[in-house]
Each structure stands twice: as structure tokens, then as C-alpha cells.
Amino acid sequence: MNKLLDLFLTFARIGGLTFGGGYAMLPMLQKEVVEKRGWASEEELMDYYAIGQCTPGIIAVNTATFVGQKTAGIAGGIIATLGVVFPSLIIITIIAAFIQNFSDLAIVQNAFAGIRVCVCVLIFNAVVKLWKKSVIDKPTLAVFLVVFAGSAFFNLSPILFVILAAVAGILLKNKEVQAK
Amino acid sequence: MMIYLQLFFEFFKAGLFAIGGGMATLPFLYDISDKTGWFTYGQLADMVAISESTPGPIGVNMATYVGFTTAGIPGSVIATLGLITPSIIIILIIAGFLKAFKDNKYVQHAFYGLRPASTGLIAAAGFSVFALIMFHKDAYAASGNILDLVSIPNLVLLAVLYYFTAVCKKTKGLHPVVFIAASAVIGIIFQFGGV
Numbered sequence: 368m369n370k371l372l373d374l375f376l377t378f379a380r381i382g383g384l385t386f387g388g389g390y391a392m393l394p395m396l397q398k399e400v401v402e403k404r405g406w407a408s409e410e411e412l413m414d415y416y417a418i419g420q421c422t423p424g425i426i427a428v429n430t431a432t433f434v435g436q437k438t439a440g441i442a443g444g445i446i447a448t449l450g451v452v453f454p455s456l457i458i459i460t461i462i463a464a465f466i467q468n469f470s471d472l473a474i475v476q477n478a479f480a481g482i483r484v485c486v487c488v489l490i491f492n493a494v495v496k497l498w499k500k501s502v503i504d505k506p507t508l509a510v511f512l513v514v515f516a517g518s519a520f521f522n523l524s525p526i527l528f529v530i531l532a533a534v535a536g537i538l539l540k541n542k543e544v545q546a547k
Numbered sequence: 548m549m550i551y552l553q554l555f556f557e558f559f560k561a562g563l564f565a566i567g568g569g570m571a572t573l574p575f576l577y578d579i580s581d582k583t584g585w586f587t588y589g590q591l592a593d594m595v596a597i598s599e600s601t602p603g604p605i606g607v608n609m610a611t612y613v614g615f616t617t618a619g620i621p622g623s624v625i626a627t628l629g630l631i632t633p634s635i636i637i638i639l640i641i642a643g644f645l646k647a648f649k650d651n652k653y654v655q656h657a658f659y660g661l662r663p664a665s666t667g668l669i670a671a672a673g674f675s676v677f678a679l680i681m682f683h684k685d686a687y688a689a690s691g692n693i694l695d696l697v698s699i700p701n702l703v704l705l706a707v708l709y710y711f712t713a714v715c716k717k718t719k720g721l722h723p724v725v726f727i728a729a730s731a732v733i734g735i736i737f738q739f740g741g742v
Contacts, residue, residue, distance in 0.1 A: 382602070382603050382604070382607075383602050383603065384602060385602060385603070385604075386600075386601075386602055386722060386724065392604070414645060414649065417649065418641070418645065418648065418649055419638075420567065421566075421649070421654065421658055422566075422634070422637055422638065422641065423562065423563050423564060423565060423566050423633055423634070423637060424562045424563070424565065424606075424630070424631070424633055424634030424637070424638075425562075425565075425569065425572070425604050425606040425607060425630070425631070425634065426567075426569075426604075427604035427607070428604065428606075428607065428630075428631050428634045428635075429634050429637075429638050432634055432635050432638035432639065432642075433638055433642060436638065436639055436642045437642070441639055444635060444638065444639050444642070445635055448631055448634070448635055451603075451604070451607075452603070452604075452607045452611075452627050452631060454602060454603055455601075455602070455603035455604065455607045455608050455611050455627070456611050456623060456624060456627055458601050458602060458603065458608075459597070459598070459601060459603075459608050459611040459612050459615065459623065460611060460615050460620055460623050462597055462601065463597075463611075463612050463615040463616065463623070464615070466593075466597070467616075473738075473740065473742040474735055476740035476742050477734045477735045477737075477738050477739050477740040477742060478731035478732075478734045478735050478740075479593050479596070479731070479734065479740070480680075480734045480739035480740035480741075481704065481730040481731055481732070481733045481734020481735070481737075481739045482592075482593065482596040482727055482730045482731050482734060483589065483592040483593070483596070483676065483679070483680050484680055484701050484704045484705050484708065484730060484734075484739075485596065485704075485708055485723075485726050485727050485729075485730035486592045486593075486595045486596050486599075486676055486727075487592075487673065487676045487677050487680060487705060488705060488708040488709050488712055488713075488726070489595075489599060489712070489723050489726070489727075490570065490573070490595070490669065490672065490673035490676060491673055491677075491709070492712055492713050493569075493570050493669065493673075494666060494669055494670045494673055495713070497567065497570075497662075497665070497666040497669065498666055500662065501662035501663045501665065501666045502663050502666065507659065507660075507662070507663040508663070510660055510663040510664050510667065511663040511664070511666055511667040511670075512667070513667070514663070514664045514667030514668055514671070515667040515668075515670050515671050515674075518574060518667065518668050518671035518672075519670075519671035519674045519675070522581055524578055525564060525565075525574040525575055525578055525668050526560065526564045528664050528667070528668060529564045529566065529661065529664060529665075529668075531664075532660040532661050532663070532664030532665075533657040533658075533660055533661050534657075534660070535660040536656050536657045536658060536659040536660020536661060537653055537656045537657050537660070539656075539659065539660065540655075540656035540659055541656070
């Protein structure tokens with residue numbers, strides 16, 4: 368029972384103290400999970416992280432489930448995951464309620480009009496970063512262009528593209544293997 | 548009751564199909580906006596800004612925010628649970644055969660296609676924000692003046708922010724919250740909202 372509580376509190380602290388999730392969370396995980404508590408080794412953590420990126424869902428959530436499961440079984444996996452999302456729930460709900468109440472104020476509207484421009488730039492920068500790792504040759508460029516055009520101009524469901532892209536990846540690589 | 552079920556289901560789908568962390572849930576949120584009209588593209592952009600400026604994983608923050616906007620506090624809890632449920636199920640299943648999963652040929656090949664697709668989806672979501680803030684079709688239709696079609700102040704701010712976030716070596720490593728706060732101040736001083 369104490370272990371579950373410890374898992375919850377540790378992951379709540381990790382969730383509450385890291386800005387940005389994903390990679391920003393790694394140093395915090397190393398300190399809390401590997402060094403302080405020995406719940407996983409450095410290599411295991413890197414494995415969880417790598418697989419967390421290659422499975423659906425949020426990387427931070429996936430990693431929390433892995434560490435929790437390893438430490439205290441299925442209940443541990445669930446508790447650690449609830450811990451990592453707990454601070455978000457509290458903080459965001461408070462901010463959202465606050466903004467909802469003040470959204471009619473001119474100052475809030477002007478601030479968000481400026482912020483939207485910034486969001487546009489931040490998304491663009493994120494895309495550039497992902498592009499370098501994902502668009503590595505002609506076939507992957509083709510996948511990118513088809514998905515971008517299909518999603519931006521035809522309003523098709525992202526699920527459709529995810530399924531088709533997984534199938535395309537398997538077929539393209541199979542062809543490559545056979546050609547060798 | 549129906550809206551809670553629908554909220555859970557929509558975020559369950561996002562959690563199941565969004566691959567590559569944080570921003571990868573964004574295209575799904577746009578899809579939800581298209582289908583349900585629970586929130587606008589503009590509101591979504593605001594949620595992205597808040598989610599980047601507060602602690603916690605961005606994807607989780609956005610789910611909480613969308614859930615709250617749609618159905619209050621129960622909505623924020625339900626959307627977040629919907630988002631993480633597929634992760635918990637999938638990870639608990641593959642935790643048993645970790646190495647086999649990671650080294651599996653088909654998994655690796657699928658990701659060869661999935662990674663650029665995920666990038667394309669996020670780029671399309673970014674394009675929606677870009678189109679929303681840059682082009683004012685209504686103003687153009689009302690005045691017939693082509694200069695009203697493109698928002699010049701937004702374009703200038705966009706270029707300046709791009710310089711400081713991606714080009715200038717001194718500032719590009721700074722946390723996004725710095726740029727978001729600066730944009731808010733600029734928006735207030737120059738009345739970007741037009742009010």
C-alpha cells in the first residue's frame with residue numbers, strides 16, 4: 368500500500384514540476400526513479416522511453432505506466448499514471464475556469480490574439496524538429512506530403528492517415544528488403 | 548450523460564492513435580472541433596498556449612482543458628482519463644514482452660511510415676492556426692480592400708517570433724513560456740484583438 372502511495376506522489380511530483388512533457392521529463396525521471404528510488408535502471412528507463420515514443424499515446428504517460436508496472440504490477444502502472452496526470456488536472460482546471468470568467472475583457476482578448484501568433488510559430492518549430500527525424504528519404508517525404516495535404520485541405524480523420532501510414536511503412540520497407 | 552460518454556470516446560481515440568507525444572494529439576483536437584463544434588480553432592490555439600506554459604505533459608494539459616471547456620470539471624477528468632486509458636492498456640500488455648516488441652521488424656517498419664505521417668498531421672494543424680490568424684476573409688469581404696485580407700501586424704510578429712525562437716542563437720533555447728508571455732504583452736500593447 369505504501370509503495371502505491373509512493374508511486375503516486377513521486378509521479379505527481381514529476382508531472383507537476385516538468386514543463387513541456389516529453390523530453391523535458393527525462394532528467395526528472397532519471398533523478399527520481401533511477402537515482403533516488405532505484406525503481407528502474409538507467410537502461411530500462413531509456414528502453415521505456417524509446418518504446419513510449421513508439422506506442423500510441425503521450426510519452427510521459429506511457430513511461431509512467433511502464434515504471435509503475437515494473438515496481439508494483441498492474442495496480443502500480445495505473446497509480447503511477449494517475450499520479451503523473453494529477454497536477455495537470457488541478458492546475459489546468461483552475462486556469463481554464465479563471466480564463467473563462469475573464470475572456471470578455473479587452474486585455475485578455477488582446478493578449479490571446481498575440482499569443483495565437485506565438486502558438487503558430489511554436490507549432491512550426493516543433494514540426495521542423497520532427498521533420499528532421501521523420502522525413503529521411505523520398506518515400507517518407509511522399510507520406511508527409513500526402514498526409515499534410517489530405518489533412519489540411521480535405522478534413523479527413525487523422526485515424527485514417529495513421530492506419531494507412533503504418534500499412535504504407537510496412538509495405539515500403541518490405542519492398543526494400545526484397546529488392547536487396 | 549451523453550456528452551461525457553462522447554468526450555471519453557473522442558479522447559480514447561486520440562490516445563489510441565496519436566503517436567509521437569504532446570503535439571501529436573493536436574490534429575485529433577481539430578478533428579473533434581470539426582465534428583462536434585464544442586470549441587473553436589481559436590480557442591484551441593489558446594489552449595495550446597496555456598498547455599505549453601504550465602507544468603505537465605502538453606497532451607494531458609490539452610485534454611484537461613478541452614474537457615473543462617466542453618463539460619466543466621467532470622469533463623476535464625473524463626477527457627484526461629479517456630486519453631490515458633489506451634496507453635495504460637497497451638503498455639501493460641507489451642510490458643511483458645518489451646524486447647520482442649522493440650526489435651520486431653513489423654513494428655519498426657510501421658514506424659517508418661508513422662513518423663512522417665505524424666509530422667504531416669501536426670503540420671496541417673499548425674497550418675489551420677496560421678490560416679486562422681493570417682487571413683481575414685470577413686474583413687476582406689466587407690471592405691473589398693485586398694490589404695484587409697492579410698493581417699500585417701500578425702505577419703510582422705510572426706517573423707519576429709520566428710527569428711527569436713529558431714534563428715537567434717542567444718534566445719532560441721529559452722522556454723516557450725517566455726515567448727508566449729512576450730506575445731501576450733505585445734498583443735495587449737498593440738491591441739491585436741482589435742478591442
